[in-house]
Amino acid sequence: MTWFAAPRGDRSADARGALVRILSANRSRTAGAGVYLSDRRLLTCAHVVNTVLGRRSLSPQDPGGITLDVSFPVLSATDVRSARLVAWIPPRSQQYGPVDDGALKWEGDLAVLELDEEPPPPVGSVRWLEMARGQEVRAWYGAGQPFSYADVRVAVYDDGIGYLDGQLSGAAVDDGYSGGPLWSMGDGAAVGLVMGRITAPDNGFSPQHTVRRSWGLGWQSVLVELRRAEAVPEPHLAGLWAGPSAVFAEDESVRDMMVGPLHTLLGDPVARTAHAAELAETLGLLAPTDGTAPSVEKLAHLLCGTERALPTLAESLAPKVVDDPRGRAELDRLLALGRLTGAARLLSIAEHRMLLGKLEHLTQGDPGLLHRAATAALPYLELPRSLQAPRLTQAEVPDVLGELETWYGDGSPVPDETPRLPALLRVVEYLAAATDGLVGQVLREWSNRVAARLGIHPSALRERRADAERWSRQAAPAGARILVELDHYAKDPPHHYRCSVWRLRPDGSAARTVDGPDRPRTGPEIARLIREVAGGAKDTGDGVALVAVSVPPEALDLPVDEWDGAGAGEYMPAPLGEDFHLVLRCPRLRRRSPTGAADLERRWNARQQSGSLLADHRMGDRTLAGLLKTTHRDTARVLVDGTAQHRGRLVLVCLAMGVPIVLWNRAGLAPGEGPPLDAIVPEGPVDGLPERVRYVRVRVYADADNAAAARPALVWDDAELPLPDELQLADPSEGTEHAI
Template sequence: MGWFTVPADAPPADARGALVRVVHGGTARTAGAGVQLAARSLLTCAHVVNIALGRRPLSPGDPGPVRLEVAFPALSPAPAVRARLAAWVAPRAADGAGPVPDGALEWAGDLAVLELDEPPPAPVRPLPWADMATGQEVRAWYGGGQPFTYADVRVGACDGRVGYLDGQLSGAAVEEGYSGGPLWSLRDAAAVGLVMGRITAPGGAFSAQHTVRRSWGVTRQAIEAELTRVGAGGLLHPDRTRDGVAFPEDGGLRDMLAGPVQALLGVPAERAVHATALAAELGLRTPGDGSAPTVEELATVLYTVERALPTLTESVARTVTERGARAELDRLLALGRLVEAGGLLSAAEHRKLLAKLTDLTTHDPGLLPRAAAAALPFVALPAPLHGARLSASAVPAVLRALETWTGDCSSVPHETPRLPALLRVVEYVAAEVGGLVGEVLREWSTRVAQRLGVHPSALDERRADAARWAARTASAGACVLVELTRHTDDLPDRYRCAVWRVRDDGTAARTGPRDDRPLTDAEVARLVRAVASGAEGPGQGVPMVAVAVGPDGLQLPVDEWDGAEPGELYPAPLGEDFLVVLRCPRVRRHSRTAGHDLSRRWEARRRTGPLIADERITSDRELMGLLKTTHRDQGSVVVHGPPKHRAQLLNVCLFMGVPIVLWDREAEDHRQAARLEPSRPSGPLEELPERVRHFRVRAHMDPAQTARPALVWEDAGLPLPDELRLADPGAAAGG
């Protein structure tokens, strides 16, 4: 394989090519090490992140989307760059139950994925990975990256989760600052795990019976399982683009590929042009003397180097004009499905799409899951797409999985290839985001489809499907606005009620009686039920009943008020038949900026998952600080805890203009937080009111279910009662 070679200035053939230094916040000290996984994703230990933040090393609490300083000391003189915590696997006891006990020598979990704010500097690149096994000779480096800090150890025992590492008495030992760094197998030329900790002798006089230079690391197998559990699986994979000069031989596959290569690039000069362009994309070196590789050499690269085959076809497709040449190109693409290293996308296509999807996912974590679910309704999606939100660090794994799937089942003209599943997902993403970004994605998929020989009508059909999906409107039914007030001389269980029905054009009309007399909860429920049921049209979804209350009314069980008429056989709680949500504008009026805050947070609500206000948030001031800084655009909060503490946090949310707040009004302490899980607070946000309604129906049927979810849903586009009175003070009832 003399024509294609690895550049002499390629990164060193060990793990220092991907070694990361994690910097202790506010200092120049090294907190620990890490390793680049893919694109902008880095892997380290959770306890290294804790050390960098000045926290207790084995603290299990997720610190949230904090940012750390990291560097690539072995290869790049560039200063430290910023990276965001994207996935957290908390340190836990070795048996998997509870936090790590004080003084423990071994534990589980303890991983963190970081996401760089910008691409890593050249020539940093990901590592190949392999399974850890007993007997491997492995090497580790200090996080500072100095060449002399290497520590050579042997895997003395490995149970698939943990490997115990024994070092010789000469040379460097694995110490603090090595944690989080890769364990590089010299024999396999691959990383097999991460440095996790060391096993030290107990205090007191040293004995010959004590362990000397024994450390331990977590295996690649365990890392993959832990990351998959938190939705970041698939990041550990071999990087075949620079496997070295040794290209493995497979004569049968090489001969099959050589046929269409010869037909397309039989002229040496043309073969030299395309092979040189291919090598430039793959990071390989060519002679530069005008010579061309043999057909066999080129065919060997196509089945051994990742993305070589689609990259070559991208180059050749630009020059194909004759029908016979197109047929040979299609033949080469068909053979590419047999090539494990081939892939669907060329190096350039993959690079552009990965960058775009990573950026879109950073700003809207729910975009790719909902687009994929709509585009591929009958496909078992990759594990990271099972949730409502996707971490940007998981995008490479998702993209890799989608590339492997075949096209959809629609018929295609003239036996042309089916549209690949990945392109269909991209079309749905493009339709959802719209604008210039959508056009860029559509142009990308058009070029890829043309290279693959997909008939334009097949792409147009799926593009039209995507446009119809993006133009969907939520199957929400009518909306009824309710205001509940009390006068100081009213009886405790009486409420004055005003009701408006929102018209199709967004305006609202006052309806119901106008005598303003105090009503019982049953009378209020019957009035609301009559208006909401009358507003519901055929084919519409469940009507929403938005009830405006004062701060003292947030705990009213309005959803349980029975709207059944006298003589009806069964009760009719409002929360079973309607999407009953609360509004409390009075608290917001005490803040000069809350109106702007509400609009901003409402617009950003789909880009942020819920902020869980549990025992980790100990005061209202702490929550306010989060909503002013790292969660400035937070659109939804789930509040847990005892009633008094919960009321304080709820008040902060409303004061700061958070439009969506969910809590269990019957919860007594933080231990009951799990009772809200059936409503899936982290699921698709627009469906939350309906999920809460389902929860209420089940809770009313099951006496053992004591949770009672309450939901503030402050749609920034809905008018407030005061605005309605000022706009239409004399509207006729039922207008």
């Protein structure tokens, strides 16, 4: 038995469970092959589609949303299914022009098909790895007959293409093989697609001509093409291969450079056998039982070409080198070399499995948490594409984790000659700081173990943990509480408002902070006044201040959060919604209902248990009122959408019936216009909604030219927060030091 071979009899030891037969137009013959990816998606060559349509093989013209007949050789031959073309990556020359007839090499040439429904077992996806020189690979004719296999060797891998040489005995790669998977028997994974063959010219064969040479596109190149064309959404690729899209030409050099550190760390054959056997078991590969050790070169080959093999090995080696400076240095060198490969990744199999489970659990409870933590943890970096959406689903988490793994350093200083803290660990620390109880503790313990395995200095991790805890305290609604009342008299100038401001002390008493004549003020004047009051509140914690603005019903769409409170000498603008939890209240409406106060208290107390209700253009005023009286009697959170006029009526109904939390988008002029409410992250822990809205506002203010950006308005009528006419004012002499 050889080391690190795929188990026989297992579906992962053979690609035929994923092999697809592409049928000709009349179903009479095999036009080519394909491979099942996942989630109803199939992959084949564009020139196979052209063959089915009777067009020139390398025609670049997009055929549109055509439907092809396909079948799976592992199922019945009569089980023919329809697959619709959903992505077209045309054949192209290296100059990005059309491919001439008779060309021996081209780029692109991929097509993605989608089935109407999932195929049944034993059809299934395969594991993918990068193509590399020296791999022994197998291809099958599209019809999948057992005798149709063709064994070839990747003789050269150059510029994304693998040139495949076959022996004179056995089948040769020929027509009908294109688009099928190239299966590496040693790695137990698919490494590319069959693309074409190189044959002797038509005018006669010479001994100098190529015999049985074909070529295929390496998986790393396929992945680049798919991502560049956005042909397959990332969730479809999650679990197949999560490596970076870059193609590293130094693979062989990296493999050679790994030999030295491995000799130092595992020069003893007994130790090498023990660690290699543990690694093989974790990877699901075979290991001999006769006590023989794999060569260091064989081990290096595995580490360079098998996903997560290197960090998984390092996980078992790290405890052995804790008190061995030379061993630790060699392990650090080995991990650094792994960053030059596409397969190593940052986390071991066990580390990845554990973190993925926790992130999916957290995302289910709060779809915006991972986005907020990453934004705070990596303030100077553009977030990965997969994290730019403020609200994630569980299905998107694997791809987010895969991208964060590629960010190896967070840029902050570390003790001399120690590795930088990976950005992923910093994000995990922020997640832990924002998560109470056992889950937060588990995340910190996970971070401790990974940091120790990577050789990160404990002080670096402690510093990032302290940053996360400070952020968590700031994000909590534990800052000053400022109450504002706005009103507008008929004789006042347009866009001017009478303003009263109170600051609540920790003991619940209130200090009125505005002296002088009651005069109409502009929005910026009021914003500067609020900033001064909040800045003078030094006895109410260091969290983000809550500014609750009571407005008349006709002013609920007033953009108070956008009012700029920057002084004349300040360099940067300072809109109120950027620095404060700016929320609205409208007590006049609730007083129009005899049960308004009781409704508010009941709904507010049930806010943690009740879900949210969406009221949009399909819902009338009476319908909404009926729901709030019956099936949603305890609902505390309503999301309102629709035209400005219709939306305004729905908001009034909510407030009159004591709904304490109402969220809408002022930018949405009509249904479907502007960003959806999902962009304002309404879900997640209800008490964190003001902070989530503040995050959205910060992004909007930074992109002021984007007319389609969300402009969230939030009514937050805390039943425990007094209203202006309910305030028990302190002795004026006690509050004069805070007066403005």
